[in-house]
Amino acid sequence: MSRRGIIVTLSSLILLASSFPVAAQKKAEPKKQEVKKQEPKKQENSRSRAQEEGNRALRKWLDEDVAYIITDEEKATFKALKTDEEREQFIESFWLRRDxxxxxxxxxxxxxxxxxxxxxxxxxASGKPGWKTDRGRIYVLYGKPDEIESHPSGGTYDRPFExxxxxxxxxxxEIWRYLYIEGIGNEVLLEFVDPSMSGEYRFTIDPSExxxxxHxxxxxxxxxxxxxGRDKADRLNRDGASLGNALGNTSRNNQFDRLELSxxxxxxxxxxxKDLETIVTTKLSFNLLPFKYRTDFVRVTEESVLMPVTVLLQNKDLAFQEQEGIHRALIHVFGKISGINGRTAQxxxxxxxxxxxxxxxxxQLDGGSIHQRIVPLRxxxxxxxxxxxxxxxGNVGTISRGFTVPRYQDEKLALSSVILADLVENLPATQIGSGSFVLGSTKVRPNVSDEFKREKTMNVWFQVYNLKLDEATHKPSATVEMLITKNDQQVKKIVEQxxxxxxxxxxxxxxxxVPLSDFEPGEYKILVKITDNLTKDVIASTGKFAVR
Incomplete structure (x- = not known):
């Protein structure tokens, strides 16, 4: 072979060899794309598995954990709930009403x-979990018996007269003796028999079993x-039908007493x-009485905060009764505030x-009824x-929500809740500090829905804490800004020193x-910003409202 032929052949081999990784790379590319396509499926499968595990846990709670103590009404309500959040609230309430x-x-x-x-x-346990057996069920319901007469091997038995x-x-x-079971009575005797000699004892109301x-x-x-000469068939049979009793109908052998006990x-x-039953019942009522509410926070000291709880009901949702020309609706309000440890705070x-x-x-059916309760909290x-x-x-409405009461630290610039109110007015000295909607020397009635009519005025109320005082004038130096925007466009800006x-x-x-006559109907945002000019500290709060 000529030198040129060798060179050509080698060149061909090099080109051929170099083409392999390129081809392999091209073939590998779809696999990468396939992996990328599979990633969302993996995430979806992971979410599905987590959801399925959650569903299994909820089913286990209903079918196993509380199978013997949940009432038919509670079970039906639980099955009718639509979301996991509702089910978790139900479970919390279930235990609370039994605490x-x-x-x-x-x-x-x-x-x-x-x-x-x-x-x-x-x-x-005897071929199935212990809680599923008759003895397990009775133990779960009533706890340890006061006395157990046990015959684990059976054998010779001298019957009592009864x-x-x-x-x-x-x-x-085995015969379990309870001195007292509420709702059943005193001296309760429960008998369990293992006729199959397998270790599974069955509850029975028939002493002959x-x-x-x-036979x-x-x-x-x-x-x-x-x-x-009586026949054995005349004994008290397993179904409780007394066809003959040698010593008369004692309470223990009376067929009706035994059926009632069973x-x-x-x-x-x-x-x-029962004092907690109202709370639970309302959680199961699917909020037949709609209402809105809001909570605000106003500092008293570093360790004490006032929380106004304001509730708004629409008159059209209330049931009025007419008497002597007056239509009256009555609403009972119950509120409970508890800490994360479960202890009741208020x-x-x-x-x-x-x-x-x-x-x-x-x-006035188009109007509303507003109510407020101010509670102190740490x-x-x-x-x-x-x-x-x-x-x-008889309609009931309920809410259950977590919240955080802020800590207004001494020496640190802070801001109360910014309250958008229908009414803000100064009070005479005789009314300061007492009554609904009263914060210090001012009456502040929040707009719970944050919706204002265009012909009305919106009042913005808030408090600023811990502004630094100038050593010479003993007064603060602060800039107060309020900015209202719609669709991120400035509508109104107020700046005060x-x-x-x-x-x-x-x-x-x-x-x-803030008069709203110049505001077009729609959704708005409000920003309140405080700048301490002496310390350069800044604090701000935002909110939303609508003009109709």
Missing amino acids: PTPDTIENEFKEDHYSRIAYANERF EGGGTTSTFPF KDALL VPGAGLTFDEQFF AKVFRPPEIKF IFEDTIAQDIPDALFKQ PGLYKLELVLKDINS SSELSSAAAQMTLSQA
Whole structure:
């Protein structure tokens, strides 16, 4: 082969070899794209698995954890709930209404319940979890019996007189004795028999079920059968039909008493703590009475904050009753504020009465009823539960929300809630510091819906805390700005200097009336900004409102 031929051949081989990785790379590219396409599927599958695990946990809670103690009404309500949030609130309320000490961290009923399930699973399992057995069920419902008569191997048994007397041989059985069970009575005897000798004891109301010689002719006879020739078939059978009783109808052998005991012993225990039932019932009512609410925060000291809770009801949602030309609606308000540890911080109850003269009734149905309760709290995390009930219709509305009470630290620039109000007015000295909507020397009635009519005036109220005082003048130097925008475009801007304010001090209460006649209908944003010119500290708060 010529030198040139060798060179050409080598060149061809090099080109051929270099083409392999290119081809391989081209073939690999779709795989990368395929991996990228698969990533969303993996994320979706992960979310689906998490959702399925959550669903399994909720099903387990209903079908296993509380299967024996949940009432039929509660079960139906739980199954009707639409979201996991509603179900979680239901579960929280379920345990709360059974808590014997709701003002403490511990829920003794819940802890005891799960301890009983664990004990039942450990002691009574027999081819299935212990809680599913009859003994496990009774233990979960009523706890440890006061006394247990146990015959784990069966054998020779001398019947007591109330069972007919005589001697027989038995299957393994136990008799549990409770001195008292609420809703059932005193001296409750519950019998369990293991006729299959497998370790699974079944609850029975028939004392003869443990008799291993029941179907053996002439063996294991009662006194009645020995001396009076009665047939074994005349004994109290397993269904509780008394066809013959040697010693008469004692309470333990009376067929009706036994049937009643069987019905009572397996039903869910009665809920004892009726004072909490109202809260739970409202959570299950699907909010038949709609209402709006808002909470605001105003500093008292570093460790104390006032929280006005304001509620708005529409008159059209209320049931009015007419009497002597006056239409009256009555609403009961129940509020509970608890810390994250479950301890109750505040409870309040009020009644809202809305009276409308007959001549104005149709006109004022488009209006609303507003109510406020001011509660003192320490800084921290809390949960607010509000329950409103229309006395005339029975309709109920409820909310349950978490919130944080801010800590207004000394020496640090701070701002109260910015309240958009329908009304702000100074009060006479005799009314300062008391009553609904009263904050210090001012009456401030919030607009709960944050919706204002164009012909009205919006009042902006807030307090500023811990402005630095000038050493020479003993007054603060601060800039107060209020900016209102629509679609990110400035609509109105107000700027004031503290030197222009007669009330200038380390703590200032400010209010600004904003006529809305020039505002086009729509959604707006408001920004309140405070600059301490001495320390250069800045604090701001934003909000939203609508003009209709």
